[in-house]
Amino acid sequence: MVKVTPLMSGFIIGLWIGVGMAWVRIYPPEAFTVCMIGHPNDLFSWTINHAFGANFFVHEISLDIPLLTALGVLIGGAVAAIQHKELKFKIRAEDPVWYFILGFAVANFGLMLGYCPIKTLGTVAYGSVQMLIGFIFIELGAIFACRYIKWRLTR
Amino acid sequence: MTVYFAVATLLGGILVGYLAQRSGMCLVSGVRDFYMVRDTHLIKAIPGLFAGALGSYFIYSRIAGFTPNFPLFWDISSWITCILIIIGAFGLGFFTVFADGCPNKQFVRASEGRKDALAYLAGFFVGIAYFNLVLGQVITTLIAVLA
Numbered sequence: 651m652v653k654v655t656p657l658m659s660g661f662i663i664g665l666w667i668g669v670g671m672a673w674v675r676i677y678p679p680e681a682f683t684v685c686m687i688g689h690p691n692d693l694f695s696w697t698i699n700h701a702f703g704a705n706f707f708v709h710e711i712s713l714d715i716p717l718l719t720a721l722g723v724l725i726g727g728a729v730a731a732i733q734h735k736e737l738k739f740k741i742r743a744e745d746p747v748w749y750f751i752l753g754f755a756v757a758n759f760g761l762m763l764g765y766c767p768i769k770t771l772g773t774v775a776y777g778s779v780q781m782l783i784g785f786i787f788i789e790l791g792a793i794f795a796c797r798y799i800k801w802r803l804t805r
Numbered sequence: 806m807t808v809y810f811a812v813a814t815l816l817g818g819i820l821v822g823y824l825a826q827r828s829g830m831c832l833v834s835g836v837r838d839f840y841m842v843r844d845t846h847l848i849k850a851i852p853g854l855f856a857g858a859l860g861s862y863f864i865y866s867r868i869a870g871f872t873p874n875f876p877l878f879w880d881i882s883s884w885i886t887c888i889l890i891i892i893g894a895f896g897l898g899f900f901t902v903f904a905d906g907c908p909n910k911q912f913v914r915a916s917e918g919r920k921d922a923l924a925y926l927a928g929f930f931v932g933i934a935y936f937n938l939v940l941g942q943v944i945t946t947l948i949a950v951l952a
Contacts, residue, residue: 656835659824660850664857666817672861672870674813680877681858684821686908689814694933706937714807720912722818727916729819730826739918749921750928752904753911757932758940759900760908762893767832767907770894771851775858777876783887784894789836791898796840799902 667772676711680776685769687760689719763788822913831910833901885948 663684670676670683682688688709695706696716711717731737760766765773765781767788773781824830828850835848866872881887901907904925906914911929914922 654824654827656828656830656847656850657853659828659830660853660855661857662824663821663830664854664859665861666820667854667858668861668865668870670813670817672865672872674810675871676810676814677871677873680874683814683817684909686912689818690908690912690929691933694930695937698934704937706934707941711807711810715811718811718815719818719821722815722820723822723825723909723912724818724916725815726819726822726824727826727913728822730823731917734827736826737918744921746921746924749904749924750931752900753925753928753930754932754935755900755928756897756904756908756925757929758936759893759896761933761936761941762889762944763897764890764893766909767897767901768854768909771832771854772858773877775855776862777878778880779878780880780882780887780890783881784890787891787894788833788898788901791895791900792833792836792902793840793898794895795899795902796837800841 663768664772664775667768667775676717678710679773680778681769681772682709682711684719684772686720686723686766687757687763688765688769689717691757691761692716693718693720821909822916825909825913826917829910831906833898833907834905834910837902883952885951889944 667681667683671681676683692708692712693716695708696712698704698706699708708716763770763784767785770781770785770788774785829847830850831847832851832854835850838844838846839848862872862875866875904911908929911922911925915926
């Protein structure tokens with residue numbers, strides 16, 4: 651069995667982003683083949699719009715039927731976990747309220763940025779200066795959080 | 806055509822989910838691990854994804870694939886958008902470290918049955934609703950006033 655490394659999976663996902671754009675024509679916006687902020691937003695907002703007649707924002711490409719990457723990731727992750735006996739149903743949530751708040755915060759900041767880190771880096775590869783700034787600040791935010799954690803530990 | 810997009814992204818998502826579950830890939834956790842303990846394992850996903858995407862854009866732009874406006878280069882539309890991107894990106898990176906992974910990783914962890922990831926996703930979808938109902942409206946108004 652071939653061991654899947656982050657380098658390898660990053661490369662394959664990068665190739666899929668290009669294929670999705672160039673041949674499947676998942677567009678606009680550019681490099682929108684994989685986005686774990688935009689696609690779940692489209693799926694959720696499309697469902698709410700159709701169920702309750704709301705007017706939540708949905709990308710143009712998802713107006714009729716939403717993009718289903720989020721559902722696919724859940725299926726793919728579950729298949730891999732079952733195949734390798736890594737299902738963790740018995741693990742208790744450490745602090746569900748804290749994780750709920752984190753999910754809430756990430757969704758809001760992510761929608762402010764517009765996209766997830768994967769889509770952001772995919773658009774950087776497409777040559778976007780705007781998303782290069784975005785990706786740099788995602789990583790700066792991560793480094794700032796690490797510094798904060800270190801500071802809390804040394805206090 | 807839209808069914809075609811939905812099926813394509815579903816299949817692509819299965820591939821992404823499978824690969825992410827096997828490799829633990831996360832574009833934020835890689836930087837966190839490198840910064841905290843100098844572990845370079847996860848950070849290799851960044852050059853991998855960049856090279857894969859750039860390579861495929863480059864190849865497809867040469868062999869009649871659909872790559873409009875490639876390369877984009879200077880695409881900053883306004884300073885307000887730029888500030889929103891900076892705030893959004895910084896906040897996304899900051900809170901992702903505390904959540905132990907980006908949204909993609911949280912979907913994968915939820916598919917493994919982890920309850921903390923399920924709580925995260927519950928907050929994530931409530932957050933989407935909140936953004937659409939409140940924050941998005943505030944931002945749209947602000948942009949209209951400042952522009």
